[in-house]
Amino acid sequence: xxxxxxxxxxxxxxxxxxxxxxxxxxxxxxxxxxxxxxxxxxxxxxxxxxxxxxxxxxxxxxxxxxxxxxxxxxxxxxxxxxxxxxxxxxxxxxxxxxxxxxxxxxxxxxxxxxxxxxxxxxxxxxxxxxxxxxxxxxxxxxxxxxxxxxxxxxxxxxxxxxxxxxxxxxxxxxxxxxxxxxxxxxxxxxxxxxxxxxxxxxxxxxxxxxxxxxxxxxxxxxxxxxxxxxxxxxxxxxxxxxxxxxxxxxxxxxxxxxxxxxxxxxxxxxxxxxxxxxxxxxxxxxxxxxxxxxxxxxxxxxxxxxxxxxxxxxxxxx
Ligand code: UDP
Ligand code: MG
Numbered sequence: 001x002x003x004x005x006x007x008x009x010x011x012x013x014x015x016x017x018x019x020x021x022x023x024x025x026x027x028x029x030x031x032x033x034x035x036x037x038x039x040x041x042x043x044x045x046x047x048x049x050x051x052x053x054x055x056x057x058x059x060x061x062x063x064x065x066x067x068x069x070x071x072x073x074x075x076x077x078x079x080x081x082x083x084x085x086x087x088x089x090x091x092x093x094x095x096x097x098x099x100x101x102x103x104x105x106x107x108x109x110x111x112x113x114x115x116x117x118x119x120x121x122x123x124x125x126x127x128x129x130x131x132x133x134x135x136x137x138x139x140x141x142x143x144x145x146x147x148x149x150x151x152x153x154x155x156x157x158x159x160x161x162x163x164x165x166x167x168x169x170x171x172x173x174x175x176x177x178x179x180x181x182x183x184x185x186x187x188x189x190x191x192x193x194x195x196x197x198x199x200x201x202x203x204x205x206x207x208x209x210x211x212x213x214x215x216x217x218x219x220x221x222x223x224x225x226x227x228x229x230x231x232x233x234x235x236x237x238x239x240x241x242x243x244x245x246x247x248x249x250x251x252x253x254x255x256x257x258x259x260x261x262x263x264x265x266x267x268x269x270x271x272x273x274x275x276x277x278x279x280x281x282x283x284x285x286x287x288x289x290x291x292x293x294x295x296x297x298x299x300x301x302x303x304x305x306x307x308x309x310x311x312x313x314x315x316x317x318x
Contacts, residue, residue, distance in 0.1 A: 014045050022099070045069075083173075091167060093166065111124070114195060121187045124196070125157040178215070181222065189230060235299075244288030258274060
């Protein structure tokens with residue numbers, strides 16, 4: 001009747017207005033997972049759907065013991081829905097995929113096999129992606145190239161939802177905002193061993209895509225955030241202090257030079273743009289330095305109040 005007490009595998013699917021896809025989605029996942037003969041749970045996270053899907057899920061739950069459904073109180077977005085799934089997942093292995101039938105659960109066994117070769121995260125690579133070119137594939141091509149360049153995490157496809165994780169890696173990710181697109185980067189920061197596997201991808205046949213072209217720009221801002229995290233999240237003073245010190249230094253040299261002109265050269269410096277530049281550089285430098293110090297306080301509060309460590313451990317032998 002109830003799901004097995006300790007599932008080995010948790011499959012998480014965020015659902016937002018996917019009613020026409022639900023039946024097939026659940027069947028196709030069960031068709032792959034049941035024959036594998038390993039205890040699993042299928043966690044559907046309903047992200048505040050308003051299309052009648054919630055009633056369908058309630059009805060389906062009664063016949064499917066492996067199914068767990070989490071109803072969020074409103075629409076929180078894909079990242080939050082996935083995070084809710086991570087929080088409730090009990091399996092050693094966690095799988096995420098989309099609820100719109102674009103990912104194919106038949107890829108799951110080979111991805112699990114890959115993970116068990118000794119990886120912490122196996123990410124899908126939609127080699128033949130079935131999405132519109134201008135609104136999806138083209139911006140993704142740019143984003144994938146840029147993310148690779150900027151973060152040094154080399155994958156062909158960061159945005160594929162179909163992924164297999166070791167549980168501790170998934171639970172260690174904090175997906176604020178829309179950061180699910182940067183999961184490989186965050187996982188890399190966590191210290192995960194990451195690889196990718198080519199997966200099949202289907203066009204969306206029913207329901208509507210939840211994202212348009214505007215997300216391309218948001219991805220850029222998030223990329224900036226990732227870059228900062230990657231380099232300075234535990235030492236903000238190094239970042240702000242270094243740049244602040246540089247600006248302050250240049251400003252100081254400028255002002256000393258002008259003072260020297262005035263006092264020993266007898267020149268008039270009141271109308272020189274350089275005077276203003278120097279003053280601005282000095283002030284900016286001081287402000288940046290202050291921000292760095294504040295950042296240090298914030299970082300300490302963050303780590304110490306949440307009991308987080310500045311490292312992650314893979315294994316302890318004793
Ligand atoms: N989704 C969600 N909450 C949202 C938006 C999307 O849970 O606010 C789910 C959606 O139901 C789907 C997955 O996230 O299962 C991916 O969404 P979609 O297929 O619209 O994205 P695309 O494939 O167009 O990038
Ligand atoms: Mg989709």
